[in-house]
Amino acid sequence: MALSLGSIDALGVDPQNADWPVYLGGKGRSLYSSLRQINRDNVSQLEVAWIYETGDKGEYQANNLIVDGILYTPSPKRKVIALDAATGRELWKWDPADERSGQGRGRQRGLVYWENDTGGERRLFTGVGGYLFALDAKTGETVRDFGENGSVNLRSGLNTPGVVYRDLLILGGVGGKGAVRALDVRTGAQRWIFHLIPRPGEAGYDTWPKDAYKTATGVMPWCGQSLDEKRGIVYIATKTAEPDFYGGRRHGKNLFANCVLALNASTGERLWHFQIVHHDLLDKDLPCPPVLLTVTQGGEKIDAVAQGTKHGRVFVFNRVTGEPLWPIEEKPVPSSDLRGEKAWPTQPFPTRPPPLMRQRYTEADISNISPETRQLTLDRIVASPNFGAFPAPSLNETVMFPGFDGGMEWGGAAADPDGIYYVNINEMPWLLQMVETRRADGSKLIPGERDYMIYCGACHGLDKKGNLAAEFPPLIDVAQRKTRAEIEQITRQGGGRMPGYATMPEAKRTAILDYVLNAEPPSASRKEAGAATSSAANGEAPAYAFGGFRRWLDNEGYPAIKPPWGTLNAVDLNTGEIKWKVTLGEYPELTARGIPPTGTENYGGPLVTASGLLFIGATADETFRVFDKETGKILWQTKLPFGGNATPSTYMINGRQYVVISAGGGKSGRPRGGSLVAFALPDRQKPGARP
Numbered sequence: 001m002a003l004s005l006g007s008i009d010a011l012g013v014d015p016q017n018a019d020w021p022v023y024l025g026g027k028g029r030s031l032y033s034s035l036r037q038i039n040r041d042n043v044s045q046l047e048v049a050w051i052y053e054t055g056d057k058g059e060y061q062a063n064n065l066i067v068d069g070i071l072y073t074p075s076p077k078r079k080v081i082a083l084d085a086a087t088g089r090e091l092w093k094w095d096p097a098d099e100r101s102g103q104g105r106g107r108q109r110g111l112v113y114w115e116n117d118t119g120g121e122r123r124l125f126t127g128v129g130g131y132l133f134a135l136d137a138k139t140g141e142t143v144r145d146f147g148e149n150g151s152v153n154l155r156s157g158l159n160t161p162g163v164v165y166r167d168l169l170i171l172g173g174v175g176g177k178g179a180v181r182a183l184d185v186r187t188g189a190q191r192w193i194f195h196l197i198p199r200p201g202e203a204g205y206d207t208w209p210k211d212a213y214k215t216a217t218g219v220m221p222w223c224g225q226s227l228d229e230k231r232g233i234v235y236i237a238t239k240t241a242e243p244d245f246y247g248g249r250r251h252g253k254n255l256f257a258n259c260v261l262a263l264n265a266s267t268g269e270r271l272w273h274f275q276i277v278h279h280d281l282l283d284k285d286l287p288c289p290p291v292l293l294t295v296t297q298g299g300e301k302i303d304a305v306a307q308g309t310k311h312g313r314v315f316v317f318n319r320v321t322g323e324p325l326w327p328i329e330e331k332p333v334p335s336s337d338l339r340g341e342k343a344w345p346t347q348p349f350p351t352r353p354p355p356l357m358r359q360r361y362t363e364a365d366i367s368n369i370s371p372e373t374r375q376l377t378l379d380r381i382v383a384s385p386n387f388g389a390f391p392a393p394s395l396n397e398t399v400m401f402p403g404f405d406g407g408m409e410w411g412g413a414a415a416d417p418d419g420i421y422y423v424n425i426n427e428m429p430w431l432l433q434m435v436e437t438r439r440a441d442g443s444k445l446i447p448g449e450r451d452y453m454i455y456c457g458a459c460h461g462l463d464k465k466g467n468l469a470a471e472f473p474p475l476i477d478v479a480q481r482k483t484r485a486e487i488e489q490i491t492r493q494g495g496g497r498m499p500g501y502a503t504m505p506e507a508k509r510t511a512i513l514d515y516v517l518n519a520e521p522p523s524a525s526r527k528e529a530g531a532a533t534s535s536a537a538n539g540e541a542p543a544y545a546f547g548g549f550r551r552w553l554d555n556e557g558y559p560a561i562k563p564p565w566g567t568l569n570a571v572d573l574n575t576g577e578i579k580w581k582v583t584l585g586e587y588p589e590l591t592a593r594g595i596p597p598t599g600t601e602n603y604g605g606p607l608v609t610a611s612g613l614l615f616i617g618a619t620a621d622e623t624f625r626v627f628d629k630e631t632g633k634i635l636w637q638t639k640l641p642f643g644g645n646a647t648p649s650t651y652m653i654n655g656r657q658y659v660v661i662s663a664g665g666g667k668s669g670r671p672r673g674g675s676l677v678a679f680a681l682p683d684r685q686k687p688g689a690r691p
Contacts, residue, residue, distance in 0.1 A: 617644020
């Protein structure tokens with residue numbers, strides 16, 4: 001087997017072959033490579049080594065695995081494909097359409113690879129439609145003695161891979177009741193579970209209403225986990241409790257939502273935790289896995305864990321004790337004026353590092369792209385002011401900045417052995433507004449309408465017209481595109497950006513589908529059905545619903561705020577200071593108008609190498625860039641066939657280093673595809689190659 005990048009660290013040299021066998025480069029999720037062949041002196045010579053077309057179109061966000069010269073990738077439709085990593089030649093393809101999950105859909109960010117001590121057993125794990133499948137990494141065949149005929153029913157979606165500790169696969173999920181689980185890698189049997197919505201007698205139970213675990217949902221750790229393999233500690237970053245924007249039925253801090261958790265990887269026992277948002281009302285789920293790194297403070301080496309947030313702050317802890325490396329202050333935040341809501345009065349703010357983005361939209365931030373946008377943004381913030389990173393949801397519209405998609409996002413951050421943390425940031429304003437779950441004229445809602453507003457309206461619009469800018473489809477004509485059975489399956493298993501609602505009471509699901517499809521309830525009167533859904537198993541429905549995810553764009557379609565709109569940052573976590581900050585991304589049409597590069601909305605993370613380079617796609621301009629990690633200077637860039645909204649991987653085969661990125665676009669309203677692009681220096685063995 002080729003040496004892993006961890007083995008390269010131990011040797012201190014670049015071997016002829018080096019793998020990228022783990023999501024985000026390693027179980028510490030540091031996105032660091034010890035490879036040095038591509039460096040500052042020769043990076044300008046990079047060229048396309050090969051391109052592979054998956055044949056699928058969608059948000060292709062995979063950080064790809066490379067083991068023994070074979071590249072494994074999950075396609076936009078959740079096929080798993082094995083390629084010769086030196087040439088891009090297809091070796092095999094697994095299609096979930098042939099399995100009980102049916103055809104796959106929706107974003108998938110990676111796979112898990114496992115092998116036994118001798119390398120005789122090699123498996124890949126992938127999630128499709130609420131099921132976890134085990135595949136033979138050599139052949140692509142489903143491993144039929146895993147779970148039930150090759151799969152385990154997770155009853156939740158899975159868009160980010162888990163992490164392997166010994167013979168355990170530890171994973172979270174999307175949708176359903178909050179839990180972290182460890183499964184046996186050979187059989188699929190559950191070995192332990194940690195309840196993120198505590199049961200009676202468990203720590204944190206008193207931070208919820210009594211017996212909340214019976215009805216509460218959310219909290220699932222969708223963004224991935226990291227592992228200190230030597231110590232046997234797994235680190236979890238968790239989601240918001242649901243509903244995301246109204247907490248009138250979940251008073252309290254709501255542990256372990258919005259937390260960094262350290263668990264014993266063998267048993268699931270809680271070692272320590274820190275809650276980064278108390279009683280979240282703003283969808284500030286932790287967006288990226290914790291990053292493990294080592295820093296130096298006062299001459300002492302400290303093994304640390306760094307957690308990024310949607311509001312552009314970094315929380316840094318001693319990874320063994322959970323003690324913050326710098327003080328974290330509880331500061332007052334706005335209170336709520338919604339009936340029945342009890343917003344938590346304070347939120348934690350780290351004293352270091354400083355925030356990596358603006359924390360408030362003021363008059364100094366109004367757009368300067370044109371006189372028209374300047375006036376538009378000034379008028380809007382007068383009518384809908386911003387109240388900082390933690391505005392209390394209200395019936396009055398406010399500018400939500402930092403925005404719902406960050407700050408930081410799922411692409412993750414990179415960290416090098418020097419304790420420098422590299423991360424890309426969004427500076428996009430959004431709009432926040434709640435609506436009452438009764439009509440403006442005071443009339444009662446028809447059956448299913450209230451629950452539609454609560455569970456579906458945020459994405460698909462209260463008027464069912466969708467939000468194409470945010471990539472949520474309309475439902476007005478959904479009956480012409482899909483059968484009721486197909487829609488019901490999506491509501492159970494999830495699809496695209498939508499999580500599954502497998503645990504939703506059947507009466508509630510039926511009423512919502514009737515409302516979406518404009519159908520009469522199959523039995524009982526409308527009045528009786530309405531009473532049933534409003535007092536279903538989840539209790540009295542919330543009095544308010546979220547008005548929908550709305551980016552705030554100007555009259556030309558650009559972010560309605562003074563640039564930068566996207567940045568790349570280097571943070572010295574030895575000192576807690578920002579080392580450098582540069583714009584990330586460009587709109588050529590604005591540059592042609594004499595406007596300096598603005599940065600763009602960006603999704604996907606950076607890769608840092610020992611040779612001093614940072615590789616990143618992520619931007620809305622379909623460009624792949626290389627930066628100098630010491631200065632932030634751009635050293636090389638090239639166009640991709642579609643947006644590189646994924647985190648790149650790097651590896652070496654027969655002495656040649658490659659960097660590969662999934663290019664599927666689809667974010668920020670950009671074109672969609674399914675290309676995999678590998679770059680390398682010219683092959684000296686080929687005729688005409690440069691020496």
